[in-house]
Amino acid sequence: MSEKRVTFASKIGIVAAAAGSAVGLGNIWRFPSQTADGGGAIFILVYIGCILFFGIPLMVSEFVVGRASRANTAGAFHKLAPGTQWKWVGRLGVLTGFVIMGFYMVVCGWTLDYFFQSLSGNLHGVTDFSGNFNTLLGNPLRQIGWMILFTLLTAFFILSGVKKGIEQSAKILMPVLFLLLMILAIRSVLLEGSAQGLNFLFKPSMEHVKPTLFLDAMGQAFFSLSIGMGCMITYGSYFNNDINFTKTAIQVSLLDSLVAILAGIIIFPSAFALTANPGTIANELVAGGPGLLFITLPELFNQMPLSMVWATLFFCLLSVAALTSTISLMEVVTVYLHEEYPLSRRKSTLLVSIGVIILGVISSLSAPFFNILDVASAKFMLPLGGFFISLFVGWYLDKQLVYAQLTNEGTLKQSVWFLKIYIILLRYVAPIAILAIFIYGLTG
């Protein structure tokens, strides 16, 4: 605990690292399939509400807890609330990170698989894209191989150090991914028959509303922003003292939501335009399914000249986006083991990797297990963590300490009103809303 902790060197690196954690498969793979499942535009509206009312305030809170303690997720609660049970919130976060990796790495593996399918040209000859994806799902060994490779890749970056690993990769490649998404979105919208897809995405209809709408959207917001498990606590613990938390949280959330919406604009118009029988596509979409990204996108690439170049570039950048997220997940669990137990960084990384691989193998073999990990983490563990973090910062922490963190010891001019609203959101709005959504989702 006493060794000097690294801090991020440049401000742009900080936003990039936090954004790198947030932007990942959650935006490009999970968001579209959740949106399809949740009935389109209405889901997106609720999702945006969740980002505004508790996503951003909670991200700021995690930064506060992280920088005020300069410790790992569990250690942070230990330090700020010694002798209390708050440390369990940190431990829950560590467990959540572990559970997320247990299925997330499998999807990372699919992404790598598709990257190599594009690179080798194999994807080019495919005509039945859903058959192609199902072949992968039906081949556990292939999935397990890629999943293990991705886990080891993540472990390699964890061991190569915070600065070099996270900051550098995120800074260069995120903007390239963003540009590529813009190009793909334009291409998708220009397809004949894309209008229906845009309607599905942007015109709210009550037709497909489910009782779990709020719970689903809230889970997606937590998952996508990487909040509720202390990921942003761990990153906050590396932040320099002059970082403006509010500005950073708003920037990261904006970027994260933009990438998700862009992914929607890529996938839905192409799904509607390229389907063989448009009559059933809305129902098919509502049935959702984790394959949306891996089925619809290759179809879109097929419509473009130099299809394999686009496909290769896309799956390569998606793997990088996923990697900056898995790095942040693994960092949380590894630093916890390293700082709370007498384990070296190397040993902690090894231990975490083995655990993740075991969960990943089971997830590859069993779709229900995969789903349980997904639902348990996104819809229960993250919101529960968020609930407690909002109570911790809103009620337990000394208000002067919170204000000092938010204003960087008074050097940032934040209006008194802003601080008051922030505390109200944390004390009442976020916890009550999270609780209400829980109860409604479970009983609805």
Ligand code: PHE
């Ligand atoms: N936010 C990441 C994504 O959208 C996933 C993630 C969740 C990462 C929680 C860290 C913590 O892909």
